[in-house]
Amino acid sequence: MAEKRVVNDLAVLGGSPVFPEMLHVGRPNIGNRERFLERVNDILDRRWLTNNGRYVREFESRIAAQVGVRHCIAVCNATIALEITVRALGLSGEVIVPSFTFVATAHALQWQQITPVFCDIDPATHNIDPGKVEELITPKTTGIVGVHTWGRPCAVGELARIAERRNLRLLFDAAHAFGCTHQGRRIGVFGSAEVFSFHATKFLNAFEGGAVLTDDDDLAARIRLMKNFGFAGYDNVIYIGTNGKMSEVSAAMGLSALESMEDIVAVNRRNYGRYRAELSGIPGITLAAYDESERCNYQYIVLEVDESCPLPDRDLLVRVLHAENVFARRYFHPGCHRMEPYRSCSPRAGVPLPNTERLTRRVLSLPTGTAIGEEEIRRICGIIRFAVDHGAEIGGRFP
Numbered sequence: 001m002a003e004k005r006v007v008n009d010l011a012v013l014g015g016s017p018v019f020p021e022m023l024h025v026g027r028p029n030i031g032n033r034e035r036f037l038e039r040v041n042d043i044l045d046r047r048w049l050t051n052n053g054r055y056v057r058e059f060e061s062r063i064a065a066q067v068g069v070r071h072c073i074a075v076c077n078a079t080i081a082l083e084i085t086v087r088a089l090g091l092s093g094e095v096i097v098p099s100f101t102f103v104a105t106a107h108a109l110q111w112q113q114i115t116p117v118f119c120d121i122d123p124a125t126h127n128i129d130p131g132k133v134e135e136l137i138t139p140k141t142t143g144i145v146g147v148h149t150w151g152r153p154c155a156v157g158e159l160a161r162i163a164e165r166r167n168l169r170l171l172f173d174a175a176h177a178f179g180c181t182h183q184g185r186r187i188g189v190f191g192s193a194e195v196f197s198f199h200a201t202k203f204l205n206a207f208e209g210g211a212v213l214t215d216d217d218d219l220a221a222r223i224r225l226m227k228n229f230g231f232a233g234y235d236n237v238i239y240i241g242t243n244g245k246m247s248e249v250s251a252a253m254g255l256s257a258l259e260s261m262e263d264i265v266a267v268n269r270r271n272y273g274r275y276r277a278e279l280s281g282i283p284g285i286t287l288a289a290y291d292e293s294e295r296c297n298y299q300y301i302v303l304e305v306d307e308s309c310p311l312p313d314r315d316l317l318v319r320v321l322h323a324e325n326v327f328a329r330r331y332f333h334p335g336c337h338r339m340e341p342y343r344s345c346s347p348r349a350g351v352p353l354p355n356t357e358r359l360t361r362r363v364l365s366l367p368t369g370t371a372i373g374e375e376e377i378r379r380i381c382g383i384i385r386f387a388v389d390h391g392a393e394i395g396g397r398f399p
């Protein structure tokens with residue numbers, strides 16, 4: 001390790017980086033490789049590569065059984081799954097959504113001419129603040145999309161009560177939350193539907209993939225039609241649709257990951273505990289906590305850098321980490337409402353969202369998962385501690 005004794009030892013100031021190669025946030029967790037390759041061989045032998053194949057159907061039924069819902073519809077990714085679900089729910093006009101989310105949540109609405117109306121978050125949970133939803137409802141509002149950011153469930157009960165009282169549809173973007181529970185119930189059972197992501201960077205990885213979970217038989221039937229061009233059988237199109245199908249190789253990866261899920265949680269949980277211990281007592285640095293009385297997937301290590309930190313700001317810490325080959329990410333900077341096209345075209349995108357704006361200036365994500373171990377975490381936290389301890393001096397070098 002390139003030890004840091006004085007600030008000039010930092011790579012950002014010309015020293016050698018701690019890590020010879022970049023450590024990424026979102027390195028894929030690879031489940032049981034042999035089981036995956038067996039399935040791939042079977043797929044190739046049978047020459048059935050996509051279009052509702054055996055592995056897609058098995059993946060769907062295993063997820064539905066595990067979560068406890070009537071329907072799981074596998075889709076090629078969560079963005080298309082959101083788009084299809086929004087359409088199948090009949091949403092139109094305006095839909096209330098947090099700005100503090102990956103831009104796909106907002107795009108899935110705007111892509112079909114629905115205006116995302118951005119709501120502020122609760123700074124304690126990083127999730128949509130149900131207390132701020134009602135003031136955004138207009139005669140054009142048709143729904144609410146809650147996001148379980150970092151896999152920490154949003155206020156599903158309060159959102160459900162608002163949706164019921166105001167006759168709105170409630171959908172959850174559960175991209176981060178596979179394997180998590182809220183009050184003992186699996187994420188996937190709430191609202192009209194919930195959407196998981198199985199992208200390579202997600203807790204459960206199918207290369208690319210997503211799924212819609214719902215107990216609503218009619219909605220599930222519409223989504224199944226829509227994800228397959230509207231085909232109700234050979235040569236029989238009865239609906240407008242798109243191509244949202246998951247391939248067999250993705251389902252094979254998803255199944256192998258599902259079988260390794262408990263091992264992956266154990267690694268993530270151990271990493272979270274190590275980060276918590278190594279970061280404790282560093283002034284101005286807070287690790288976003290998981291509620292350990294619930295099931296969590298511990299997939300995200302999220303820090304907040306607050307005003308009491310001797311380093312001038314989060315961006316300087318990110319710069320220091322990048323130079324040391326720790327590719328920390330500023331998810332979800334700067335907030336959807338300050339990205340195009342929303343910044344320019346959304347009528348209420350300019351509404352102040354103080355908690356979102358504050359958080360997007362403070363937050364950063366660090367590497368975790370099966371690709372890193374105890375030593376890497378110790379070194380990453382060592383860099384952070386050193387940078388904070390010498391925050392004023394480093395700040396002086398980057399006025």
Ligand code: T4K
Nearest residue numbers: 024025026027028077078079102104173175197198199200
């Ligand atoms: N809703 C929410 C709340 C979401 O967070 C997301 C996706 C969605 C909806 C939509 O889900 P999908 O349509 O993707 O299923 C990444 C992911 O691409 C995206 O899936 C994810 N959220 C978002 C939070 O993060 P980027 O632009 O940061 O991706 P990228 O390519 O920079 O990858 C992240 C890091 O992972 C890189 O530093 C490299 C590393 N990596 C990535 C891949 C793909 C690897 O080491 N190996 C890999 O194979 O968006």
